[in-house]
Amino acid sequence: MNGRPRRRIGFGRGSRKINKPMADTTPLHNPALPREESPAARPARGSAALKLWTILRRSIFWSYERGSWQYDLIVVLILAFIFFSRPLFHDQAALELSNLRHEPGVVEVSQDKLSHTYQIDARLLESLNASTPEEAAQTILKKTLNRTVAVQSVEKIRDRRDSEVVLGYKVVVKP
Numbered sequence: 062m063n064g065r066p067r068r069r070i071g072f073g074r075g076s077r078k079i080n081k082p083m084a085d086t087t088p089l090h091n092p093a094l095p096r097e098e099s100p101a102a103r104p105a106r107g108s109a110a111l112k113l114w115t116i117l118r119r120s121i122f123w124s125y126e127r128g129s130w131q132y133d134l135i136v137v138l139i140l141a142f143i144f145f146s147r148p149l150f151h152d153q154a155a156l157e158l159s160n161l162r163h164e165p166g167v168v169e170v171s172q173d174k175l176s177h178t179y180q181i182d183a184r185l186l187e188s189l190n191a192s193t194p195e196e197a198a199q200t201i202l203k204k205t206l207n208r209t210v211a212v213q214s215v216e217k218i219r220d221r222r223d224s225e226v227v228l229g230y231k232v233v234v235k236p
Contacts, residue, residue, distance in 0.1 A: 123135070166181060167181050168181075170231070176213060178232070178234075179198075179232045179233075180232075181201060183217075183218075183229050186201065194230060198230060210234040211234060213234060213235060215233075216230065216232075
């Protein structure tokens with residue numbers, strides 16, 4: 062009958078066929094009718110704006126084939142942004158008062174053959190009431206390291222926002 066599929070009621074072997082044909086489906090769009098688009102939504106055909114719009118849309122939605130020169134160009138632009146835009150962002154870690162509150166009082170910052178550099182919390186250094194910061198740093202490092210150290214230099218670490226606030230001290234000692 063008409064070559065249309067028949068409906069089945071139920072599933073499996075015991076289902077029975079009904080001899081009524083399925084309803085005809087209607088397409089969502091009538092292809093014979095032209096589709097209306099607003100002229101402001103898309104640039105005129107053949108214009109430079111249309112070409113730019115197409116390039117921009119395909120770049121944003123990453124619709125170029127892998128291995129094409131456009132794909133390679135986008136990858137190069139992304140990598141260039143990653144590696145060369147770093148100076149634009151000031152995200153280098155800066156020592157702030159809130160950081161020192163969570164760190165131990167003495168932190169080893171660097172070490173080489175000629176010297177060791179430590180960062181000491183200003184509150185810890187000032188709590189000793191020593192005559193000079195060098196003496197206080199030497200006392201603190203002697204207790205922390207369990208050995209005598211020779212302090213080469215002591216430099217104040219100031220807050221970036223308020224240059225009057227001393228956050229800590231950078232102490233360089235001989236190994």
